[in-house]
Amino acid sequence: MEAAIRGHPLWADATHQEIDHAEQGLEKYIMTKLFDRTFAASPEDAAADAEVSDKIALLQRFVRPHHLDIPKVLNNEASWLANPPQLHSNLKFVQLFRRETKLVSEVEYYLTNLISAKMFIINVNGQSLSMEESEFQKHMESAKLGTQMSVAGPSSPQGLATSTRGLQKQIDAEGSRFPFMDSETENLTPAELKQLHGLYRKTVTRYALLSKALRKLSIDEDQLLASVDDS
Structure with a gap:
């Protein structure tokens, strides 16, 4: 040229x-x-x-x-x-x-x-x-959860509380999602106890990720739970 x-x-x-x-x-x-x-x-x-x-x-x-x-x-x-x-x-x-x-x-x-x-x-x-791969993956999953929460609804505690109340109504209407909620411990079979333990582990894992995501969003977990309890 x-x-x-x-x-x-x-x-x-x-x-x-x-x-x-x-x-x-x-x-x-x-x-x-x-x-x-x-x-x-x-x-x-x-x-x-x-x-x-x-x-x-x-x-x-x-x-x-x-x-x-x-x-x-x-x-x-x-x-x-x-x-x-x-x-x-x-x-x-x-x-x-x-x-x-x-x-x-x-x-x-x-x-x-x-x-x-x-x-x-x-x-x-x-x-x-410079971190363990398992730690990195946990951070990534937590970040994805935080991103989904930001996109799905308001990031304020009040907004999240409203969403949580809606979710609670859905859960109440779908008792099958918590099959052991009204069960007596002595009536559970070994197979049901094993299933319950698996559900417990999954719940704890999700709770840990959710708590980490809330901290990333600068949302106080206790304040959020209190707002749900008061509703």
Whole structure:
């Protein structure tokens, strides 16, 4: 492209900087016209964007700088909480359509770091964050639960209490969900005791995850339960 511009009579006496500006202007004009066909143009790109964004949203709920061995002096709250939209598509667009002569030196360094950060986010696991894999998975499940609660309804204790009251009515109407609620201990068979123990373990696990999610949402658990009891 540079040779074509320099070979034109109108640009015969142009400086290198003027040629460079002309090339960038032409590049921007062409890519603006082709933007809808080149940026996030496939379902795969949209899926990749959603995957990265959702993963960042979950990690933001529990990952802290010390998990990545980041010194306190480098902790930047603004960048730490960032979740840039369509990160995958933006990086792909730059890689495919930006002039290679412009992807050098400092620009290349920043782009490489962003690409590496995206890949780290996609493949992150417990070892990446200096924690046990089981602990990492618990954090992820808790984060998913917290996200679902945020999307499903109000995040205030009053709003959650209203939702809980509705759930309680549903539970009361579906006694089969708690088959041993009105049973006497001495009347339970060994098989029923085994089933009850399994339900207990599941309940405790869910309670632990829910409590952790409430703490992440800065909701006082005792206050929430009290508001339900008073209703």
